[in-house]
Amino acid sequence: MGNNYLVLFCLIVVISCEYGVAGGNLGRRNFTQSVVSPTQEPCYRCRFLILQFVSAVCPRLRGAKINVDQLDDIVASDPKIKNMLNNIDSMGGNAVFWMNLAERSKQAKVFIRCPQPVRNADKPKLRFNTNGTFKIVNFADLHYGEYQGLPLGKEQDNNSTRVMQTILRIERPDFVVLTGDLITGEFVFYNPEFYLRKVFNTLEERGFRWASTYGNHDNGFTSTRESIFAVESTFSNSYTQTDGTDDLAGLTNYYLLVYSSNATSNVTNEVETPVLIMWFFDSRGGFDMYGLKPANVDETVVNWFKVENAKMKKKWGIVPALAFFHIPTRQYRAIQATISIRSDCVGLVDEAVVTQDRETGLMDALVNSDTVMTTFVGHDHDNSWCCNHKKMQICYNRHSGYGGYGNWARGARVVNLKEEDITHRLNYVRLENGTIIDAFPKGSESTFKL
Known part of the structure; x- marks a missing residue:
């Protein structure tokens, strides 16, 4: 598995599995079983970065369920979020990580579900x-x-x-x-x-x-x-x-x-x-x-x-x-x-x-x-x-x-x-x-x- 795939692997686990802040109803897995086994755990440095990314993105998307490849505009418009992704990219050593992730996420069915305000x-x-x-x-x-x-x-x-x-x-x-x-x-x-x-x-x-x-x-x-x-x-x-x-x-x-x-x-x-x-x-x-x-x-x-x-x-x-x-x-x-x-x-x-x-x-x-x-x-x-x-x-x-x-x-x-x-x-x-x-x-x- 190449570096880019390693980071993608971490992201899929973090966003989709029962540990994460996102992925449909919490506690339910929303990923393709062939992509990752339920028993595998995330790489924690990657997980930490992704949590920060989701925390930054979610206030802009309260209540939204969005595919990862639909976040490009948000990433481009916010230097702080872009910097987060650059940090994630550097772990995989690939400057075009986000582009590759967006393409692969269509098959992996990765998405983020942000917490909704309760009234x-x-x-x-x-x-x-x-x-x-x-x-x-x-x-x-x-x-x-x-x-x-x-x-x-x-x-x-x-x-x-x-x-x-x-x-x-x-x-x-x-x-x-x-x-x-x-x-x-x-x-x-x-x-x-x-x-x-x-x-x-x-x-x-x-x-x-x-x-x-x-x-x-x-x-x-x-x-x-x-x-x-x-x-x-x-x-x-x-x-x-x-x-x-x-x-x-x-x-x-x-x-x-x-x-x-x-x-x-x-x-x-x-x-x-x-x-x-x-x-x-x-x-x-x-x-x-x-x-x-x-x-x-x-x-x-x-x-x-x-x-x-x-x-x-x-x-x-x-x-x-x-x-x-x-x-x-x-x-x-x-x-x-x-x-x-x-x-x-x-x-x-x-x-x-x-x-x-x-x-x-x-x-x-x-x-x-x-x-x-x-x-x-x-x-x-x-x-x-x-x-x-x-x-x-x-x-x-x-x-x-x-x-x-x-x-x-x-x-x-x-x-x-x-x-x-x-x-x-x-x-x-x-x-x-x-x-x-x-x-x-x-x-x-x-x-x-x-």
């Missing part, structure tokens, strides 16, 4: 229960896939699944939020979909609805945000979305609306008004073939939030909101430095705050929104505290997974809301052994049946 309209409305309550469980930093192929890795993942199962069984939440680092992408050298499906199946098979925002470790050699989203989008109970444009930096920037328990009680001009908004922001991070990625919620996202929040206030008035993102802002560091002399804070403080890599104005925008009540982050495994901050509360979620560093008991942060007064809320940490700790705000336990 609220495609899912049943989220509602408060008939008893007027809404409960959210936050799982953060699950870190599946560490020590891949080793007994320790399997043990860690099984323990993480047990944590999720135990807390879900006890809490029976109305909604679940996954606040980033689903996997440890830099250590998953093949088949990241296997680990992602472990996470999502734990929720789907038990009938729980959920939404995600991704973390810095979700990017890796074989995974990108786009590839994770493509897998997650195959689950009917996932409410994870993208904004559906190229305008915002990152992928999981979106909001979800939660409505009253009574569909007729909060209607204006025959249109139902939400009673709660959940915002999700992508703090990005990790790396790709070009190096480290920015680790912050970009200004484009902050400005988008300001505009959308203003529209909502004009349309609906003040609707209480929660915000979820993975990497804490610098305000978390400043507040943690004062916890020892404050009386309002609750929870674990056992490591320095590792913040987003620069200030983009996110927290100021949330504080001044008049709507956001609480922010929830992950990232720092040995912190799980909550404090008041100006007009809001800011909280760490609990380290949930057995992957990643940290020796404290695993758990999840649980948020309890009442429709009659959503601003009066209670959250706490449910540990894997079933106990409740760190109820916040102090003194709120009596108004909720725990």
Whole structure:
């Protein structure tokens, strides 16, 4: 097999097999069996380059199913994508690789299917229960896939699944939020979909609805945000979305609306008004073939939030909101430095705050929104505290997974809301052994049946 065929072989495996971000419905092979055996694995350097290529192309082709030879115009018009292909070409030592690939792909039936944005309209409305309550469980930093192929890795993942199962069984939440680092992408050298499906199946098979925002470790050699989203989008109970444009930096920037328990009680001009908004922001991070990625919620996202929040206030008035993102802002560091002399804070403080890599104005925008009540982050495994901050509360979620560093008991942060007064809320940490700790705000336990 010549060099050019070797690169073609890698590309066919990557784009078409169950490992990849593309190829019809994920998990189904869409290649000619004579081209490659299902048991053969891709060359990983080639795979990494192809993942970056698909991640760059897919935002321009959301929802499109296109033959490889139909991408010529995109390649020609975008120097970054063209450079990616040149890097792939150099592996095979053939400057006309793309032309040859296009010709051969007609027989190999290679194509790319890009992840499609999922919209609220495609899912049943989220509602408060008939008893007027809404409960959210936050799982953060699950870190599946560490020590891949080793007994320790399997043990860690099984323990993480047990944590999720135990807390879900006890809490029976109305909604679940996954606040980033689903996997440890830099250590998953093949088949990241296997680990992602472990996470999502734990929720789907038990009938729980959920939404995600991704973390810095979700990017890796074989995974990108786009590839994770493509897998997650195959689950009917996932409410994870993208904004559906190229305008915002990152992928999981979106909001979800939660409505009253009574569909007729909060209607204006025959249109139902939400009673709660959940915002999700992508703090990005990790790396790709070009190096480290920015680790912050970009200004484009902050400005988008300001505009959308203003529209909502004009349309609906003040609707209480929660915000979820993975990497804490610098305000978390400043507040943690004062916890020892404050009386309002609750929870674990056992490591320095590792913040987003620069200030983009996110927290100021949330504080001044008049709507956001609480922010929830992950990232720092040995912190799980909550404090008041100006007009809001800011909280760490609990380290949930057995992957990643940290020796404290695993758990999840649980948020309890009442429709009659959503601003009066209670959250706490449910540990894997079933106990409740760190109820916040102090003194709120009596108004909720725990």
